[in-house]
Amino acid sequence: xxxFRFPARHGYAVEISPFxxxxxxxxxxxxxxxxxxxxxxxxxxRESDIVLMRSFxxxxxxxxxxxxxNNEHVLVTGAGDGSLQIWDTxxxxxxxxxxxxxxxxxxxxxxxxxxxxxxxxxxSWDHTAKVWDPERPQSVCTLQGHEGVIYSTIxxxxxxxxxASASGDGTLRVWDVKAGSCRLAIPAHKAEILSCDWCKYxxxxxxxxxxxxxVCVWDLRNVRQPVAQMLGHxxxxxxxxxxxxxxxxxxxxxxxxxxxxxDFSRSPPLLDTMEHHSEFVCGLDFDLHIPNxxxxxxxxxxxxxxxxxxxTAMQPSSA
Amino acid sequence: MFLGSSAVMNxxxxxxxxxxxxxxxxxxxxxxxxxxxxxxxxxxxxRTPIGRAKRGSFKDTTPxxxxxxxxxxxxxxxxxxxxxxxxVCVGNVLQPGAGAVMARIAQFISGFPETVPVYxxxxxxxxxxxxxxxxxxxxxxxxxxxxxxxxxxxxxxRSVGNPGDLSSRLMxxxxxRECLIPMGITSENVAERYGVTREKQDSFACxxxxxxxxxxxxxxxEKEIVPVTTKFVxxxxxxxxxxxxxxxGIRPGTTLAGLAKLRPAFKEDGSTTAGNASxxxxxxxxxxMGRRFAVEALGLPVLGILRAGAVVxxxxxxxxxxxAYAIPAALEKAGLSVNDVDVFEINEAFASQVVYCVEKxxxxxxxxxxxxxxxxxxxxxxxxGARQVVTLLNELKRRGRRAYGVVxxxxxxxxxxxxxxEYPGP
Numbered sequence: 001x002x003x004f005r006f007p008a009r010h011g012y013a014v015e016i017s018p019f020x021x022x023x024x025x026x027x028x029x030x031x032x033x034x035x036x037x038x039x040x041x042x043x044x045x046r047e048s049d050i051v052l053m054r055s056f057x058x059x060x061x062x063x064x065x066x067x068x069x070n071n072e073h074v075l076v077t078g079a080g081d082g083s084l085q086i087w088d089t090x091x092x093x094x095x096x097x098x099x100x101x102x103x104x105x106x107x108x109x110x111x112x113x114x115x116x117x118x119x120x121x122x123x124s125w126d127h128t129a130k131v132w133d134p135e136r137p138q139s140v141c142t143l144q145g146h147e148g149v150i151y152s153t154i155x156x157x158x159x160x161x162x163x164a165s166a167s168g169d170g171t172l173r174v175w176d177v178k179a180g181s182c183r184l185a186i187p188a189h190k191a192e193i194l195s196c197d198w199c200k201y202x203x204x205x206x207x208x209x210x211x212x213x214x215v216c217v218w219d220l221r222n223v224r225q226p227v228a229q230m231l232g233h234x235x236x237x238x239x240x241x242x243x244x245x246x247x248x249x250x251x252x253x254x255x256x257x258x259x260x261x262x263d264f265s266r267s268p269p270l271l272d273t274m275e276h277h278s279e280f281v282c283g284l285d286f287d288l289h290i291p292n293x294x295x296x297x298x299x300x301x302x303x304x305x306x307x308x309x310x311x312t313a314m315q316p317s318s319a
Numbered sequence: 320m321f322l323g324s325s326a327v328m329n330x331x332x333x334x335x336x337x338x339x340x341x342x343x344x345x346x347x348x349x350x351x352x353x354x355x356x357x358x359x360x361x362x363x364x365x366r367t368p369i370g371r372a373k374r375g376s377f378k379d380t381t382p383x384x385x386x387x388x389x390x391x392x393x394x395x396x397x398x399x400x401x402x403x404x405x406x407v408c409v410g411n412v413l414q415p416g417a418g419a420v421m422a423r424i425a426q427f428i429s430g431f432p433e434t435v436p437v438y439x440x441x442x443x444x445x446x447x448x449x450x451x452x453x454x455x456x457x458x459x460x461x462x463x464x465x466x467x468x469x470x471x472x473x474x475x476x477r478s479v480g481n482p483g484d485l486s487s488r489l490m491x492x493x494x495x496r497e498c499l500i501p502m503g504i505t506s507e508n509v510a511e512r513y514g515v516t517r518e519k520q521d522s523f524a525c526x527x528x529x530x531x532x533x534x535x536x537x538x539x540x541e542k543e544i545v546p547v548t549t550k551f552v553x554x555x556x557x558x559x560x561x562x563x564x565x566x567x568g569i570r571p572g573t574t575l576a577g578l579a580k581l582r583p584a585f586k587e588d589g590s591t592t593a594g595n596a597s598x599x600x601x602x603x604x605x606x607x608m609g610r611r612f613a614v615e616a617l618g619l620p621v622l623g624i625l626r627a628g629a630v631v632x633x634x635x636x637x638x639x640x641x642x643a644y645a646i647p648a649a650l651e652k653a654g655l656s657v658n659d660v661d662v663f664e665i666n667e668a669f670a671s672q673v674v675y676c677v678e679k680x681x682x683x684x685x686x687x688x689x690x691x692x693x694x695x696x697x698x699x700x701x702x703x704g705a706r707q708v709v710t711l712l713n714e715l716k717r718r719g720r721r722a723y724g725v726v727x728x729x730x731x732x733x734x735x736x737x738x739x740x741e742y743p744g745p
Contacts, residue, residue, distance in 0.1 A: 125329075192337065192340065211337050236338065
């Protein structure tokens with residue numbers, strides 16, 4: 001396992017560059033994100049360690065980060081003051097653009113992966129999601145409907161102009177940006193839902209992670225009950241991500257300090273539990289370039305890169 | 320950046336919510352708890368208009384007639400034949416023996432068969448709510464699946480008075496003596512002891528009148544009121560038949576200045592007046608309850624779920640503080656906090672005690688009696704609790720989303736009662 005320590009900053013989100021296999025970004029906040037400022041770390045993974053390439057400061061906590069899908073130097077972060085920042089790793093002075101419309105904490109940012117569009121979606125505690133064209137100073141549209149804070153917004157990797165959101169109101173929603181409306185509201189948990197993600201191999205499959213400690217997998221064609229429910233975490237599930245390599249594999253990190261890897265087609269579904277953190281684990285990503293490698297970040301001031309032993313025996317899915 | 324302390328508190332609150340979620344912390348439009356077939360649910364409820372005692376619409380109407388109007392209408396609305404009822408419980412305070420005979424007569428003039436049993440309950444101002452608790456208890460005990468909880472009072476025909484036969488030893492016990500303190504004086508005690516000013520009481524009373532007037536003007540009470548046709552003796556002594564459709568205690572023109580002019584009613588230098596205390600009234604209410612699986616098997620709707628209830632004791636000389644203790648007790652049983660509740664129906668026996676309870680519990684004032692309370696509508700003692708449940712569920716239904724509500728009241732001789740009721744959503 002390789003790791004990097006960032007004193008006095010607590011990790012909220014981590015994401016591997018889609019362009020450069022060894023580059024990753026981590027959104028952090030001072031004082032556990034309750035008060036103080038934030039720092040975006042751009043890190044390089046080397047043979048035996050992780051080193052800091054650049055860091056960017058913002059005067060409020062940074063809670064999420066996403067890499068641009070069309071420019072290897074560009075990143076977007078979401079901040080506690082309700083703003084989004086667009087950063088260029090070649091420009092150390094500060095953000096190249098700040099987008100300020102949300103009235104409360106921005107807890108989620110995601111850059112669209114469908115080829116025809118370059119849009120960013122943001123989810124906020126002000127109960128709204130906004131869609132942005134990073135070239136323009138104003139949002140393209142604002143989507144209202146959630147009755148609680150939004151913790152997670154993720155573009156569909158398959159359907160253009162479609163994203164999912166997870167909220168404190170206990171619903172998972174699927175949105176159609178072209179129509180500007182909510183297509184589906186699924187009462188997925190009887191608790192706040194903190195994270196959602198799309199399966200990379202099936203456009204109808206989504207997963208949710210919630211305060212009720214469960215991870216659920218949903219098929220949009222029949223949302224009356226989950227396809228699978230995975231129990232094991234002892235505290236709220238903070239973030240989930242689907243594997244880019246296996247259709248039925250996903251990982252979850254939690255307030256119980258652990259990261260777990262699941263295969264929802266198996267019984268029991270749990271493949272592995274990583275207990276290498278000493279605080280809440282908030283950020284998680286699968287490496288797109290190196291199969292089975294994962295990265296996470298925690299309030300314990302570290303980013304860790306590792307390969308869960310439970311994943312190495314798996315055979316990759318074909319797209 | 321220096322964050323405002325409210326933002327810091329909010330972030331702390333969000334994280335702590337993730338770590339120890341309260342059952343209803345998330346507010347969902349459509350996410351529902353799985354329905355337990357053993358739940359005690361409320362199917363339907365109605366009330367009569369509330370009349371001003373001795374001068375109002377029901378001054379010549381006996382309580383069995385008021386009771387019969389609501390008993391009949393509740394069953395008729397949902398198409399249930401009365402022989403399906405396992406029991407009928409009626410809250411009443413002022414009739415002799417809490418109106419045990421009156422209730423049985425009400426049953427027969429409503430056309431209920433003799434095979435249906437009935438009894439009355441008197442826990443003073445909470446009697447109407449106690450009737451719900453009793454019917455719920457009968458359902459939980461497995462005695463029956465469907466029951467009717469009612470409340471009725473004619474304060475025109477009976478007055479609060481003779482407490483009955485009491486031991487002379489009551490003088491030896493301070494608490495026993497305090498049970499005989501007039502209610503108005505207990506209100507003065509609350510105001511004095513907890514510093515509830517005349518201004519606060521009048522302003523609360525004024526807002527109760529305005530909220531009730533607004534609700535009446537918008538027709539919000541029409542869904543919960545069953546019109547009552549009854550006899551009425553006019554000022555010339557002529558008897559007429561009238562149909563009453565509206566509460567007659569509401570005074571839309573109430574102003575703070577007008578309330579401020581009223582003289583204290585119970586104590587020379589006191590702060591409780593006729594304007595900031597509940598009105599003396601006549602009325603009845605009925606609520607059909609059942610075990611969920613029986614209700615659903617009969618194809619009846621589920622309007623509410625009784626989630627928890629509590630009755631607690633408090634000092635008799637400040638009996639008005641009862642809700643401040645009963646509400647937390649009931650919420651705790653339901654696993655909820657004040658924040659989880661959308662509407663509180665707290666009986667306005669006196670503005671002094673409601674203001675005290677609301678402030679003590681930190682309830683946002685806009686959640687309290689959104690359509691006014693007993694100061695404007697009136698407080699027919701035995702009816703009130705059942706009336707509040709009917710008003711609460713209609714309000715939650717109007718808001719159109721799953722939510723929790725609380726019904727609470729203070730009780731003479733020093734008690735408080737509270738119920739937590741869930742509206743399951745449309």
